[in-house]
Amino acid sequence: MKALKKSLLTSVCLLLTSPVFAAAPAHISASQARPDSVVASLTVADRYALRCKGQAPQRTDKIQGTELWGTKRAWDVEQKTDERNSVLTFIDGDAVRKAPDDVKAVRVREGRLHAWPDASSNVVGMVLQGADSDGNPVEVAICGAEPSADDPSVEWYRIEAWNPVAQEWENPCQSKGGAQTPRAMAVGGIWDTRGAHQDAPGKVTLACELGAISKCINWGYKPWGERDGKSLAGMHQACTRMARADYCGNGRSRTLNGTVIDMYDSFGMQTRMTKASSSWDPALASFEAAWGPDGATCMARTRYGEPLETILQECPGRFSTGAVDLGGEDRCTVRREGMSPETVLLRNRSYDGH
Structure with a gap:
């Protein structure tokens, strides 16, 4: 898409839900x-x-x-x-x-x-x-x-x-x-x-x-498309998790309305924003998480300042404590078993606790 810049500031408008889901009301x-x-x-x-x-x-x-x-x-x-x-x-x-x-x-x-x-x-x-x-x-x-x-x-x-x-x-x-x-x-x-x-x-x-x-x-991730001979289906799915801050891959969003984030991927379709603009100041942002099709693969923090322990309790057994350096000043403190920098599809930065 011609209008799509290589560096994308993504405005994600989603609701933060309460810690416990209520049972769905009868139809x-x-x-x-x-x-x-x-x-x-x-x-x-x-x-x-x-x-x-x-x-x-x-x-x-x-x-x-x-x-x-x-x-x-x-x-x-x-x-x-x-x-x-x-x-x-x-x-x-x-x-x-x-x-x-x-x-x-x-x-x-x-x-x-x-x-x-x-x-x-x-x-x-x-x-x-x-x-x-x-x-x-x-x-x-x-x-x-x-x-x-x-x-x-x-x-x-x-x-x-x-x-x-x-x-x-x-x-x-x-x-x-x-x-x-x-x-x-x-x-x-x-x-x-x-x-x-x-x-x-x-x-x-x-x-x-x-x-x-x-x-x-x-944003460019057509699930029916390809990049360098590789399907974009997994990238699109990872994007839906990242956009909604669905860390556990259980369908639950952990973001709020009007959140601005910077996203960048392993294919080079979107690259990290390094220059300030009217809507984004990279000096105020920090690395949040890396993403795969089923949710976060490793995390440095949550988007809105919730303790990482909250996520670990929400999806027990999914993450373990252990640092992993993804390069480019992106460093996780909790990770999925078997993940490595080579398996990461997407990464994002956001304003810490905002």
């Missing part, structure tokens, strides 16, 4: 959402006729942090959930609910959705079956498609999902600031609630703009 079904006297039952044809009208942009004006998928956690704004919940985690390309007669499925190739078997058919207007983080079915409509301004090879999709609580089509992506209608990217496979990517034939993740999955693609 609210469409029949429980509102009394029959308030919301009349709609036929399938009537429901599909309402899609892509844009009548329900966002149901809350609260600005929330960017999470893994970048989606809302629940349709019910009063429902308390943790960051591992999502109203939409993936769509099933083989479960087409509404499409032209000659379309039997939808496939993803390098970040673009294609109709199958007739690739000339337009995917815009189709309705596909998806699922939320609890495995409940979710209908998803593809309402528009447009190439990324920074990288025309990447397609952005405007999507809506059927909200069973409000009984209307709604953008499932979280909004922030001026992005009132955030879009989504199509990425092959699925991510589970622990933040792990899984190859799943026919399954496609619609990653919203403010989520770590799409952010890491924007």
Whole structure:
């Protein structure tokens, strides 16, 4: 991407969760959402006729942090959930609910959705079956498609999902600031609630703009791409862990809204920022951690000043005490078993305790 600088200052907007996750509240079904006297039952044809009208942009004006998928956690704004919940985690390309007669499925190739078997058919207007983080079915409509301004090879999709609580089509992506209608990217496979990517034939993740999955693609780590003959899939996965400060690789974020970090990788795609700018002062930053696809491989400290013991207790047996010098003034004090500087994919620096 031409607009992507070799040195990237990354603004990561994520929520810090409490030390203990509460049990996920029970799913609210469409029949429980509102009394029959308030919301009349709609036929399938009537429901599909309402899609892509844009009548329900966002149901809350609260600005929330960017999470893994970048989606809302629940349709019910009063429902308390943790960051591992999502109203939409993936769509099933083989479960087409509404499409032209000659379309039997939808496939993803390098970040673009294609109709199958007739690739000339337009995917815009189709309705596909998806699922939320609890495995409940979710209908998803593809309402528009447009190439990324920074990288025309990447397609952005405007999507809506059927909200069973409000009984209307709604953008499932979280909004922030001026992005009132955030879009989504199509990425092959699925991510589970622990933040792990899984190859799943026919399954496609619609990653919203403010989520770590799409952010890491924007930063250059396309999971379908290669660099010097090596796949970028592992680099992308490591990036999603790093962006969210998911040290233990369990899906839990340890960062806060508006955090600025400097990231650099083993491929030389992003290099360390050494000169000060209006948003970054390298003299005030220090090394935080090194990263692999399943979380931190070694750590010097946490992003917001939590004691390292907190992380060691969160994922017992994962790290052991032992210094490792990665070079370039990057030195860890706890490490994974068997890690070495050669196995590190990503590193980052941040302001100590800020």
